Amino acid sequence: MVSSRGLTLIVPFALATAVSSAALDAATFAQTPFDFIVAGGGTAGVAVAVRLSEIANVTVGIIEAGTFNADDPRLNIPQGTNTAGLFTNDLYSWNFYTTPQAKLAGRSLFMARGKLLGGSSAINLLGVALAGAVEYDQIGQLGNPGWSYENTLKYFKRATNMSVAPKELQEETAATFSYKFHGASGPIKTSFASWYSKATPPFYKALVQLGFAPVRDGGNGLDAGSVWNPPLAIDQDTKTRSYSGNGYYLPNAGRRNLYLLTNAQVIKVNLSNTPDASGNYTATGVTYVSNGITYTASVKKDVIVSGGSVQSPQILELSGIGNKELLTKVGVKPIIDLPGVGENYQDHIITTSSIKIPSTIETWDVFANPGPNATAFEQ
Structure with a gap:
């Protein structure tokens, strides 16, 4: 088990763009004393971090594996099912695929997961x-x-x-x-x-x-x-996408107790060497990689794992928290035996139908027409 002062797991079942003075480089981040570190600046991670920073006497750090390009029109301009190629853009997507699925004729399916501040809320189809x-x-x-x-x-x-x-x-x-x-x-x-x-x-x-x-x-x-x-998730005043990055972080980027590190991936939650008298371990910080260099950052209170439904379990397993038999098999030392970690993943599936209708009815096919598309984009 992990004490309440230790690991907290959150798995979401979710100004101008001047760089904040609280946006740190990897080395400075590692030297900063934190009360809370949020591992993953996605849909939920940014929201949790910003809410925590409302407490004036605590220091909060966000570590995000992706980047933050708040002015990119591909993110900001709502484009419906077109998605501006965001799903498969290496800059903004992890480009995950499932393992071959036996009941789908051995096919591997694409899994869109956002890799940037704001996570999948920055690249999704905008539905709320x-x-x-x-x-x-x-x-x-x-x-x-x-x-x-x-x-x-x-x-x-x-x-x-x-x-x-x-x-x-x-x-x-x-x-x-x-x-x-x-x-x-x-x-x-x-x-x-x-x-x-x-x-x-x-x-x-x-x-x-x-x-x-x-x-x-x-x-x-x-x-x-x-x-x-x-x-x-569209702001009707600006006609732009509203997501965790520009909705939660940007308006609060100047808070002196909120720090952001981008382009750095958390690979482990660091735990105390031994459990306490009740058998509980305490999260002491995180290990992350930036530009090929490994760093460690420490916390006084909690590490909040917010890598999403796919990567939160991954971070836990890399930290020695999971099915001890599986961890041993892949060379990770088991610390806390929790067989349910990483298991029973379920996603909502979608199937589409094509229906032939009279050409006099304007449909989403108009998205393939370069003329109206260009006009709408400029608007």
Whole structure:
């Protein structure tokens, strides 16, 4: 086990761009005394770090393996399914693939994972949607006190700032929501798209005719059986992507107790040499690599592992926390035997259908037309 003063694991089930004075080089970061170090500056990691830095008398450090190019139009301009090639861009994506899947004819599937400050929230398809209430409730039922739909909803609301769609858009595309499920002053700006395919209204009506319940807001806890128009992480004032990097970090980059290190990958959580009388180990810091050089940074309180659903388990296993038989097999000394680490990964899958409709209806095919695309990009 690891004491509460030691390792904390968070796995998300989530100004101008002048460089902050708190953005450090790898060597200086290693010499800085921290109360908290967040290993992974992704969707959740940045949010957690910024929230912790609200406590004035603590020092917080973020270590992110990727970069932070806050002015890159490929990140900022919402481009829908086009994604500006971000999914496979080596600068912004880990370009992970699964192992061959036996029940998919041996195929390996691509896994989009963001590699930059803000993580996957900087490269995703912009959708802002809550899972069904049963899914959050089950996290608590598995032995995690405080996890439930009702309890987590207040944090989702605190994170978002939802814009009301124009009346005509509400009528045409069901672009409706309720502040019962969305925030009004959070750092992540959310809104509805201003352009929809002409196929959207008839598709929506067809689903209703097939028995799906039309709901005003899909954040209502229903797990299935309804149809609704999901909002997007788009700032309607600037028409740009709103994500963890520019929503949480940039406005707070000048905080004197918040430090950022980019282009550095955490490879290990350092634990105390021996357990205490209760058998608990304490996280003392992290080991990270930057430009081929290995560094160690120390903490007084907690290390927060926030590498996402794929790399949080990886960091733990490299630290000796996981299935001792597996760790021994790959040459990692087991320290804490937790067989569940790295197991039972599940992802939501997607399948698409192509439907032939009259050419008089404007669809997403317009994205392939260089003329309108160039005009929209300039706008």
